[in-house]
Amino acid sequence: MAVITSLDALNAVKAKYIGDIELPADSGKTRIVVGRATCGDAAGAGPVFDQLKKDIDAKGLKEKVDLIATGCVGICQYEPVFEVYGCDGSRTTYVNMDAEKTAEVFESHIVGGKAVSKYTIGPVSEDSEAAALTDTEFYKLQRRIVLRNCGIIDPEKIEEYIARDGYKAIFKVLTEMKPEDVTKVMLDSGLRGRGGAGFPTGRKWQFAQASKGDKKYVCCNADEGDPGAFMDRAVLEGDPHAVIEAMTIAAYAIGSDEGYIYVRAEYPVAIKRLQIAIDQAKGYGLLGDNIFGTGFNFDLKLRLGAGAFVCGEETALMTSIEGKRGEPRPRPPFPAVKGLFGVPTILNNLETYANVAQIILKGAEWFSAMGTKPSDKGMGSTGTKVFALGGKISHTGLVEIPMGTPLSKVLNEVGGGVPDGKKFKAAQIGGPSGGCIPASQVDVEIDYDNLMSIGAMMGSGGLIVMDEDNCMVDIARYFLDFTVDESCGQCPPCRIGTQRMLELLDKIIAGNGEMEDLDKLNDLAGYIKDASLCGLGQTAPNPVLSTIRYFRDEYIAHIVDKKCPAHVCKDLLEFVIDPEKCIGCTLCKRSCPVNAISGETKKPHVIDRDKCIKCGACMTACRFGAISKH
Amino acid sequence: MENIKTVKVKVNGREIEVPSNYTVLEAARAAKVNIPTLCYLKDINEIGACRVCLTEVTGARGMVAACVYPVAEGMEIKTNTEKVRNARKLNLELVLSNHDMRCLSCSRSTTCELQTLCNEYGIQAGTFLNDNAKEVKHPIDDSSVAIIRDNNKCVLCRRCVAACATLQEIGVIGPNDRGYDTHIGSAYEMKLADTACVNCGQCIIYCPTAALYERDDTQKVFDAISDPTKHVAICCAPSVRATLGEAFGLAPGTDVEGKMVSAVRSLGFDAVYNMNLTADMTIVEEATELIDRIQNGGKLPMITSCSPGWIKYCEHYFPEFTENLSSCKSPQQMFGAIYKTYWAKKNNIDPKDIFFVSVIPCTAKKFEVGRENQSASGYPDVDVAITTRELASMITKVGIDFVNLEDEEFDAPFAMATGAGEIFGATGGVMEAALRTAAELILGGKFEKTDFEEVRGTDGIKHGRYKVGDLDVKVAVCSGTANAKKLLRAIEAGEDDSVFVEVMCCPGGCVNGGGQPYQPAVVRNNVNLPAVRASVLYGADSDNELRKSHENPALKLIYDEYLGEFGSEKAHHILHTSYVKRGLYKNIK
């Protein structure tokens, strides 16, 4: 590997490898790309990959067919997935594959040249046999900047990143721009932090730039603690160099020579690929000492989290890198003044960084043209946002949409709506710090300020859809239980306050709630938000507040009627056998673990309420739909 | 002063100009507005975690922790708003919902900072479910002979951790687990007695509540007093008279020697003595030992041995230095030893019938009384060591009107002391006393210098260099185990070539010992307590006609009648001891 010290050398690498990705028409080659992010492998991409490899070898097609393990394609719903690119420009997306189907596709498509339409993602169009992801509704509304390389390139091969204009931005920065120019572009682009709070990235960098000090740090937050979000992992697994390049740009801008990426330890694949990427970048002289021969140095280290949500909070993340309990520190002093190891530091979310190189290359105007404009609600939000769509939605997966897109469009057009004919109830956004968006607000245009104004929050991008079968009191309790466990335990409002709120919710869910408990919850919530030391406590009550705000009826049903309308809360449930429907087959009686059911053969059975532990076994057992819960 | 910029801020509407490096708390204080604090200890615990000091300021979201929030030009600070009042109240109510609120039977009642706050803010208990009211949630750790931990009264302010880990750099206790389960504990929830805790009690004097306290030995003393077969004597350590008054509401820095003697006598002791005498004895023995080591190639530097916290620290953390320790017992042990041998024989009392009590500023002495090789008469030199606080509680218990007592004097012949013995209680005091004597013993005549200013003051590490005849005597003094660590490492590395070293376990010396009266954080943050208390001792020293230990007539009498020469074999047998090398973790292979 020769060290790259000029644009020409970089372009030479690009020229050499671009043909691997964009197959020249006369090459006669085929490129097969298998989604091998964590979720792909989890769904069984390994055997699919192995099958392809075996077939290529068996048929002696090594020269003609390139087999690539790529990162996240974004369509978890359809995993395992692979895509076939032909040198005619065709793209075919095969979904829900297994080894057997793969062999069939190989025979027909790769060897025989005929796509197997029954396994492709969508309806085959008239003029082509193939159906590609890019043709689907799921894809059309999306705009891929952060995910531009995900699912396309081989993340373990730096040359493919370079072929897609990788490391051009850092070259431009080092050779054409002053540090002030870089921060100005960032500021003008309007990019706001994707880690949750939406702080303008350019301004953050300017603060650190202005801080005096020989030593400064650049950190990347890839702790991705929000349960239900996985975009950071997808980028790390699919396009790790994007982060490395962006952090180097940031380092130049603020005058730093050392950085840390703090990654969740639960992401072994991401960690592995990131380490490979760092080593490769160092090999080309694109990271480390004397980058591009300009004399600029930047060293990058990996640190693994160890399972503490609070370490996503910026000061806690830094105490954790310092090798201590991940306890937040009071601010000010802000990290830009006194951060990691006591020196000026910037910390950005991984998705934030993933935008940077593109902004440098294409300009601030290009970026700020996407999204919402400043309004009386706030400064507006530019660019795109990646969401991890999950829960009760037809197409789960990773989607990147321009800011300002109405939530309803995301749910219905991109996400394909709620499955099984169920009714949409709410979407939880922003994880444990966020709030729920009820059906009445579903047209909200997604941006930081709009979400804030309806009591939710962008968060890091977990978007969990709930239908009529989800109980909102239960969901609020779920999030609170999470924060109680994840609180660092330093300050009483958060450590004790959230526990007391949890006890109040437990009381309500157990059927012992009183109306004044709602007031108590409100008071405590307000106080915890105002009084807590860090963002965890300051936002922990949000899920409770937003569910009380939008689903007060449901709370009242629990408290006054002692009913859980969604039939989730066990203590409020009652299993009943309809004597009209029961034929006395005794199946339920035999399945009940506590002998709560009595009845003679061929006569209607009855459930003893006092004995029943509400396990639901009888309901599953009954073939006649005679048992229901109320 | 020119360099420090100032800013204008408003505190509850009143404008005031303060240095720009002030916190909101300091600015409010300057404006005569009190903001309550709980976790805040200046310089050693600035974590902003307890949220008791919440205040509204312009430009911040929510409320801010005044103790750590810096002021800024034009800032408006509001402490008197509905929001602030409610927040403080709710905060305390939450803390109480997780607190064992048995104030009536609590050792900290009336000195407890949490109790004071709750009284001030009119807290109603029972607003929230209390999971600590009925059952004992955390087992009480009473494994240690000196320090008891009761997490049921802990508010997690972490002041003890600041004391143990930050100040003393020992760190045998700290926060464990997280979230609602967070609690103070030792590694693997070991018992304190199984750790390398040195019993310094610094954690106790910094704890705002009764989550940490010393083992109460006062009942043993009362029992002995009531026992007609016992001869019960007590001796009072140098620094107790400088602090006891604080326990009765007198200002720090009040000398209450006379009242103390009177009060102790009223408790019913058969004899009340002045430990300053054996402080002098320690000095003459130690000076003799030092000269011997210098002249005969003994292990140097020689390090003082009168602080049992330091001794245990050395044995755990620097076992290779145990041979540097002077073999002298501490003044407390010397007193008991002399009393149960010389005095018992002289007065025909069977040492088994003597119950010897010492009152000391120190929790570590509770461990010292049980050490091996501390029983010159065949019986423990000292039976019970009680702290200044315990003495105060005994005085209160029997209804003595302490502040209005007339002064009285110690019993003869152990009343007499020199100024050198007085200053034992302050860091540098032992060194200064020893130098006064050593110099003259070396010269065999008068040494021109009596005040050794270089080793005075509350700095952590001090050095002095003196020319005594043709001897160049380099000395070092340190207090607090963190400083001891630093000094010993320098000695190890050959960067410090002192021949004589004084180490006191507690920062500032015994005046700041772990058994001294409680002072709330607000006093500790704003008063240099060790210095103020030490001023009593230095005052008494300069007022004393006798300034040198070897000139003490009572001391001379004991040597003439019983011990012989300084450093004689008999003196060694009775007044010296030995040390052990201890591992850091008792129960691990």
Added chain:
Amino acid sequence: MKKQPTTVPFRGTAEQEQQLLSVIEKYRGTKGAMMPILQEAQGIYGYLPVEVLKIIAEQTDTPMETIYGIVSFYSQFKLNYDGDITISICMGTACYVKGSADVLSEVASVLGVQPGATSSDGRYSLDATRCIGACGLAPVMIINGTVYGRVKKSEVAGILAKYKE
């Protein structure tokens, strides 16, 4: 959750100790190295008993309680040995709304092991974990590293059967 130190006697080997010492050596001089040291130590021993922390404490000149404070803070660090078969159920949001709580209780009842515990024969350990990032496959169960997606309560017994002796 409150961590409970193990009661099982330590069975570390001289070889493991050597590995640990070289890990510590590798990080000497590295700022803030305690976390990676602990992570690698757990990699070597599978958990972090007092005997291991003692070595780390002595070698890094750190009070053992300071390290224990760190170990007990992060959920990744374990004070107990895992069973041969470790089963984790994701309780992340996506999984939860799709019923992972039911899956968890089903596994618990099939194996007779409570979440966070190891079965008395030392064979199975059951854990409720945070999101593993495979939310698209919710609800997710992981057995010895193999990920099972879209698990239905009714499938649990069948999946577990594969892991019987």
